[in-house]
Amino acid sequence: MAKTHVSTTINGEPVEFLCDPTQSLLDVLRDNLGLTGSKEGCGSGDCGACSVTLDNRLVCSCLILAPEAEGHSIRTIEGMAQGDQLHPLQQKFVELAALQCGICTPGFLVASKALLDRNPDPTETEIRYWLAGNLCRCTGYDKIIRAVMEVAADMREAAR
Amino acid sequence: MMNDVRYMAPSTLDEAAGALAAANGAGRILAGGTDLLVQMRAGVVSPGVIIDVKKIAEMTTIEAVGGGFRIGAAVSGAVVGEHAALRQAWPGVVEAINLIGSKQIQGRASAGGNLCNASPAADSVPALVAAAATVTIHGPKGRREVPVEKIHAGPGRTTLERGEIVVSFTLPPRAPGSADAYLRLIPRTEMDIAVVGCGVNLTVQGGTCTSARVGLGAVAPTVLLVEDAAQALIGSRLDDKALDAAAAACRAVCKPINDKRGTIAYRTKIAGVLLKRATAIALERAGRH
Numbered sequence: 234m235a236k237t238h239v240s241t242t243i244n245g246e247p248v249e250f251l252c253d254p255t256q257s258l259l260d261v262l263r264d265n266l267g268l269t270g271s272k273e274g275c276g277s278g279d280c281g282a283c284s285v286t287l288d289n290r291l292v293c294s295c296l297i298l299a300p301e302a303e304g305h306s307i308r309t310i311e312g313m314a315q316g317d318q319l320h321p322l323q324q325k326f327v328e329l330a331a332l333q334c335g336i337c338t339p340g341f342l343v344a345s346k347a348l349l350d351r352n353p354d355p356t357e358t359e360i361r362y363w364l365a366g367n368l369c370r371c372t373g374y375d376k377i378i379r380a381v382m383e384v385a386a387d388m389r390e391a392a393r
Numbered sequence: 394m395m396n397d398v399r400y401m402a403p404s405t406l407d408e409a410a411g412a413l414a415a416a417n418g419a420g421r422i423l424a425g426g427t428d429l430l431v432q433m434r435a436g437v438v439s440p441g442v443i444i445d446v447k448k449i450a451e452m453t454t455i456e457a458v459g460g461g462f463r464i465g466a467a468v469s470g471a472v473v474g475e476h477a478a479l480r481q482a483w484p485g486v487v488e489a490i491n492l493i494g495s496k497q498i499q500g501r502a503s504a505g506g507n508l509c510n511a512s513p514a515a516d517s518v519p520a521l522v523a524a525a526a527t528v529t530i531h532g533p534k535g536r537r538e539v540p541v542e543k544i545h546a547g548p549g550r551t552t553l554e555r556g557e558i559v560v561s562f563t564l565p566p567r568a569p570g571s572a573d574a575y576l577r578l579i580p581r582t583e584m585d586i587a588v589v590g591c592g593v594n595l596t597v598q599g600g601t602c603t604s605a606r607v608g609l610g611a612v613a614p615t616v617l618l619v620e621d622a623a624q625a626l627i628g629s630r631l632d633d634k635a636l637d638a639a640a641a642a643c644r645a646v647c648k649p650i651n652d653k654r655g656t657i658a659y660r661t662k663i664a665g666v667l668l669k670r671a672t673a674i675a676l677e678r679a680g681r682h
């Protein structure tokens with residue numbers, strides 16, 4: 234079976250890979266490229282654990298064929314911290330215990346960052362709707378929502 | 394997933410339609426993939442050729458044309474929602490498209506995919522039917538233009554012929570005092586399949602409704618254009634009597650399924666309720682134009 238050659242950009246770095254034409258982007262990230270931060274919760278677009286951005290647009294990597302990444306720019310959870318320096322969202326999730334088992338966490342972080350990049354001052358309702366495509370079986374969501382609200386407030390304060 | 398599959402991303406419609414026709418029924422168009430990939434994973438479909446249309450400019454752009462709009466069939470919901478002029482002219486169409494799935498799904502899902510997947514509960518379709526949208530179809534025999542309500546043939550089935558691709562939707566120019574609205578009922582507040590969906594499109598002049606169209610989803614094997622409901626509204630001042638008559642017309646066309654989301658009696662009743670509520674929203678919006 235012929236493999237498809239794909240050239241793309243992942244977390245700012247040019248990347249090339251070979252894949253099966255129907256392999257999902259999520260599987261390539263995890264299995265071919267060793268980027269196992271993005272998780273598979275459902276494989277059907279329902280849980281958001283596989284969230285990444287494609288050309289700065291939040292998407293489910295389980296519902297993208299790896300060849301569709303050709304020529305585009307992908308960002309994953311692995312690109313969020315700067316070396317040892319956690320992103321403020323990551324830091325706040327730790328401080329506020331906005332995670333338990335952690336399998337949903339990369340998806341929530343990527344989705345929350347996509348929200349704050351677009352809207353630095355979201356209401357609680359906007360945050361809840363924005364994150365409706367991310368499921369968590371452990372936390373009950375409240376701590377996650379608080380963490381995003383606090384980071385948004387901190388970032389606005391810092392931007393003054 | 395199956396392995397002997399070919400993926401292609403042509404940049405012209407002729408190439409895409411040619412490949413689709415040549416695949417002899419084993420080809421599938423890929424727009425956002427939010428239905429197709431789920432179905433492939435579930436083993437419901439296993440295409441031999443996947444034809445990604447997102448490199449075809451005509452299918453991935455929104456244009457203001459002749460007082461109306463042309464929306465590429467593969468434009469994502471997120472992009473539709475960011476188009477200020479479109480939102481202003483067709484708030485109901487935009488809200489219907491933006492109801493599809495989560496933010497992640499919105500990043501990919503298209504109105505063309507929503508239509509061609511042919512679910513009776515597809516959220517964008519009742520709004521597009523109410524809007525009198527037409528679709529431009531490109532196929533091996535050339536192009537044709539048909540009203541959007543002619544595309545659904547039954548659950549999962551369309552009237553598209555072999556090799557035909559939906560290129561774009563055209564929304565007509567707006568008369569002053571026009572607006573539309575879409576409402577769906579779901580058991581949750583987000584991420585669910587419509588129990589009933591209702592799109593209403595009105596023109597109101599001097600308090601009198603001069604034109605109306607009503608689209609109903611999830612109450613029959615295909616999305617319905619409810620002409621009797623529109624007739625009940627046209628010529629009225631959208632008073633209770635007219636609304637009751639239009640709601641009755643909506644209930645009369647319902648042939649819904651009975652399932653865990655809603656019984657036949659419930660869906661039928663809700664069709665009338667949503668008609669009234671969507672009409673009220675469209676009326677309020679029309680007053681602002």
Ligand SMILES: Cc1cc2nc3c(=O)[nH]c(=O)nc-3n(C[C@H](O)[C@H](O)[C@H](O)COP(=O)(O)OP(=O)(O)OC[C@H]3O[C@@H](n4cnc5c(N)ncnc54)[C@H](O)[C@@H]3O)c2cc1C
Nearest residue numbers: 278422424425426427428429494503506507509515516559
């Ligand atoms: C988690 C989740 C939530 C969802 N929520 C909703 C919801 O709330 N409401 C709703 O209505 N739907 C919902 N859906 C279903 C789906 O997202 C929508 O139907 C979406 O609009 C499909 O568009 P797409 O571009 O992803 O289509 P694709 O998956 O790319 O295509 C769908 C089908 O149409 C065909 N096709 C696509 N484009 C064309 C074209 N231009 N010409 C000819 N054939 C074409 C494809 O071959 C395929 O058979 C949901 C799906 C998921 C996974």
Ligand code: FES
Nearest residue numbers: 274275276281295
């Ligand atoms: S794994 Fe992609 S949405 Fe659940």
Ligand code: FES
Nearest residue numbers: 333334369370371
């Ligand atoms: S922390 Fe376990 S699923 Fe969210």
